[in-house]
Amino acid sequence: MRTLVHLSDLHFGRVDEELLVPLRDLVHRIAPDVVVVSGDLTQRARSGQFEQAKAWLDTLPGPQIIVPGNHDISLYNVFRRFVLPLDRFKRYITDELEPVYMDDEIAVMGVNTARSLTFKDGRVNHEQVAAIRARLGGLDRHITRIVVTHHPFDLPAHADEGDLVDRAPMAMAAFSECGVDLLLSGHMHASHSGSTADRYQMSEYAALVVQAGTATSTRGRGEVNSFNVVRVEHDKVEVDRYGWDMVGKMFSVISTEKFLRSGNVWAAHTDGLYAAGL
DSSP: OOOEEEEOOOTTBBGGGHHHHHHHHHHHHHSSSEEEEEOBBBOOOOOHHHHHHHHHHHOOOOEEEEEOOOOOOOOOOHHHHSSSSTHHHHTOOOOOSSSSOOOSEEEEOOOBBTTTSSOOOBBOOOOHHHHHHHHHSSSSSSSEEEEEEESSSOOTTOOOOOOBBBBBHHHHHHHHTTOEEEEEEEESSSSSEEEEESSOOBBBBEEEEEOOSSSBBSOTTTSEEEEEEEEEOOEEEEEEEEEEETTTTTEEEEEEEEEEEEEEEEEEEETTTTTTTO
């Protein structure tokens, strides 16, 4: 089994400072095999915000798979937005925009969906999909394949359809070919886990989507600050959602969801969703 801590939408420049130390300490106690950060490390892509994000991320265990989000591209500096859109991300965080971690149980690949031509939308292109095929397609079947993006491939109920990553059907077709199991994302500041079967009706294939809320931002959009712990086995995934307890001043498990794979189809376990403590 492998354990991933899935953080997203940190938004340094607009973080709740009270959360940083408890979150750091809890991540160390969980002792994950991989820390995944699915974008929006900063609020406005300023150098000082990236420095703060880097300093805090350096206190977390590794390895780390980090991808940029739309907030990591300058909004008001037109030159930086269109000529050097992710220069500061590469300078302060990592120059690898599509990082990969592999061991004998999991393969985790980050994909950059942030684009300078839109304010908040994201996209995947043909070159990125080809790279996913090349990296993940030839792996042994027992290795769980995980793709990390900022923008989601599926949405919670009643969400704005415009928040889906652009060209998602094209990417999903490639995912089905190379057996991608798990899609981790953020962007919405809303937690969500489920199968892609309802949105993408593909013969004998459905991936598992796990979306994280905002771990540290003050912009909760009606949801407490949260993050995911994803425990991965070959045919089983368990997702613990941790939420901030404002009274206890700590993160604790809010819910747990369990998913099972049959062939190439991931689906919720019949008894898999339950509130913590019930």
